[in-house]
Amino acid sequence: MFDKILVANRGEIAVRIMRTCREMKIKTVAVHSTADADSMHVQMADEAVCIGPPAPKDSYLNMPNIISAARITNADAIHPGIGFLSERANFAEACEMCGLKFIGPPASVMERMNNKASARDAAKAAGVPIVPGTDGVLEDDKQALGFARKVGFPLLIKAAHGGGGRGIRLVQNEEELVRQIDMARTEAGAAFGSSEVYMEKYVEEPRHIEVQILGDEHGHVVHLGERECSVQNLRHQKLLEESPAIQLSPSQRSKIGEAAVKAAKSIGYVSAGTIEFIADSRGNFYFMEMNKRLQVEHCVTEMVTGVDIVKMQILVASGEKLPMGQRDIKFSGHAIECRINAEDPDRNFSPSAGCITHVMMPGGYGVRVDTHIYAGYNVPPFYDPLLAKIIVWAEDRPAAIQRMLRCLHETKIVGVKTNIQFQQRILSNAFFGRGEITTDFIKWRVLSDHTV
């Protein structure tokens, strides 16, 4: 087992990782920018090393300084946390070259799954459903018609070199297909310098459902169930997550779990990872992409399974076998997580930095708070606006919603603007209560609801 782990991250996730390290009697090293000298993770660690000025590229993304910090403190492993260097294959490689264990998947696996096309191929090869599409660029109208008749409408025409939601056209029926392809080509040519397009089945009423998996170096892979993450803001950032996903039937649930394990096994995945799926209103699901790291919302899975995911990451990184098989994993109750962000809902959710003068976090039965803030803490303007994660567990979903509403009522953060009230609006929404949540739920059901 490791003697000392350097946590190459900041904020609540660095604090969360260090908590598990302490329980495992592993010493910790914090790294921080000059803007984070007073941050909670620095205070919590056994040692701390300043690695650079505030800008992430000079500090939390500064590989030489981070690896150097691990060396001068004699750490034997690096936990990259979430974001920053967590999915950089070259960082994982650099760690291994310097004799430091990278707590995450091997660099080669990461590289393969970082490329969306090769990740899709890997999923397809493993027999995991992917959104039906024309393999490659659309040749002519005849091919388009053939594809449309095979998979059915509605369909999306997408620019091969497009991105950011631009160059996409929705086609509802055969009559408008040819005309829409012509328009899409002209548009793509003008916008992206290439008139190449491809077609894909349009997933109606899409939901974002992801499966947590764990793998070890001995070829064992288990899944810890799914998370429903459809509640996202207009920039597609998740705001509220829950487990289990209410709209899945027991058979769909076991199917999606098995598909995720199959995909992870086929690529030799090690450590904690997440397979993201897009699901339609009938429960059909398709592979989207894989996150090769810990995720912010891992806590809801921990609450319903009782498995400490960070502990599992550390165990398997040290070469140990997963201490449980699929049958040992028992699911119980319902968990919800609300992300409390320093942002101003009245100003298009723009981040709000400043000094937190007063903090009151919720407590009581079935409540967990992961945070790095305290009274007197200065929220620096350079990083993620996440202040805290409030996670509740209850025997079922309605009870979990009530418990979360109670927690949000207790929570007081003074000094910066937060989205606490906005989270209350989500939880009180009738569509949310019925579990009718799609990825555009915020846009259509919350922001357009002026009754509140």
Place this chain on the structure above:
Amino acid sequence: MNIDELDSLVRLVQNSNISEVTLKQGDKRVTIKKSHHSLETSVSDYEVDEVFETQMHDRLEPKSSQQSEELVEVTAPYVGLFKHIKPIIGLGAKVSEGQTLCSIQSMDILNEVTAGISGTIEDLLVDDNQPVEYGQVLYRIKADK
């Protein structure tokens, strides 16, 4: 005397039967006494406090360009091991702007640290092979008039 030496001295007293140690170095005197009220060791003597406080201050606020009048700080731009160059640039050395003062070994690469100003080395705050973090003060240079 730097903070690490002070630290090891405190540990020495803590782990021994000695109740008091006084060390003299030039015009600075450090006394470390074992506290009678608790098992903890306390550092007394105000000359010590002064040294201790400035050094703690440097540690806690490595970025602060807190400089007394004409002293200019040279801070570590990298994380790594402080390495003297040959010949060693030590106390009292005359340096000119842009001149290499030392290097910091980071991932087996020696990165040179240069003087930002011409002057005389007034303070050298680290030892050869000592680990340094970003922004840690290495030298203080008294600028030429």
